[in-house]
Amino acid sequence: MISGLLGIIDKMRIEVFPTKEYTEPPSKTIFVQVNPEKYSLRHGVDFNEEQALGTSGSSLKFNRINSEEASFEFLFDSSGVIPPGKIKEGKGEESLLDKVSDITDAIKPAMVKPFAEVEAIEKEVEEFKKLLMGYNGETHETSFLRILWGGYSLDCRLKNMEIEYTLFRKDGRPIRAKVNCTFKKTIDYNLMLAVENKTSPDLTHQRTAKMNDRLLLLAEDIYQNENYYIDVAKANGMLTFRNLDIGQKIQFPPVK
Incomplete structure (x- = not known):
């Protein structure tokens, strides 16, 4: 209620889980630097196409319904114009104080230090990449994720990531990046059977x-x-x- 009156925007967060059951608390929570401007959802159905010799058409036989896919573009910027994103241990809920701090950082006038070097963005992007697609040698799996933004929630795995660097320092190191990610919905096998009720x-x-x-x-x-x-x-x-x-x-x- 108070945050709404102050005009505080809830940041999208990505929770990183150690196992596919999602029963344990997340090990890390990523709060994005800037909420995406848009996202797209993809739904599909696979068919087996059977076509008899000498015919011009095919008979489509249902094979499966593909899992939902969601695509987002994340912005990373180390120029100081935008408050940085955050990575917190565990569930890492942002307090009202954290959100107010974000607002005060955003409205501060940009202080130009002519002799200071702007930090490159590579470290932040690499940490983001490692959390989303890092390989666990014990489970032999990549990360299990939960995306939360407003009323949208998705238990998923990262399918692919494309990084585009768009702004650079004089030495050629990047200070801004756009990271396009596609996530594929995942569901525990036993829960899937209960939901689909294949009888x-x-x-x-x-x-x-x-x-x-x-x-x-x-x-x-x-x-x-x-x-x-x-x-x-x-x-x-x-x-x-x-x-x-x-x-x-x-x-x-x-x-x-």
């Missing part, structure tokens, strides 16, 4: 028998038809379908 009878399923499970009821649950339980018994080489052993793996083949 289609056209897919192969496996169940682990629990106490009091009955093959007839399991078949009805998957196929929406109890009559397939005999086919399931045959597919699993069962001599009897009346009693299931606890922990027994049962394959339910697709309906043809």
Whole structure:
């Protein structure tokens, strides 16, 4: 409320997580120097194209829905005109004092020191790159990220990064850079299964028998038809379908 009255702008932040489950607190939080002017989202569907010989068209068969991709352009500037970005340990929520400090830094008149050398931006860009795409030798994975900006949230991995340097010191070292990043949405496998709830009878399923499970009821649950339980018994080489052993793996083949 107070920050809104003061005209304080919430900075986009990127949280860096140690594991794909996102259950532990982030190890680092990046607050960008300047919020992006825009971002783009990409959604796609993959099809298998089947075309018969001698025909002019193809039949599209659904393969999969691709994960969401989001693209942003980040600005890095060490000239002193723009307050610097921040990298904080852990979740690193910005306090109201931090935000007020950003405003006072932004409205300060630029102090020109004729004999001072402006810092190059390479170090900041390299640290940003290392956090977003750094390789972990223990997990053999690159970083797991969460982008937060206003009402937008995305658990993702960095897909690609393009760095463009646009302003330079007299010695040729850069003091401004534009970093274009594309992030691809990621989701934990178990959560994905729960969300998609793949119970289609056209897919192969496996169940682990629990106490009091009955093959007839399991078949009805998957196929929406109890009559397939005999086919399931045959597919699993069962001599009897009346009693299931606890922990027994049962394959339910697709309906043809």
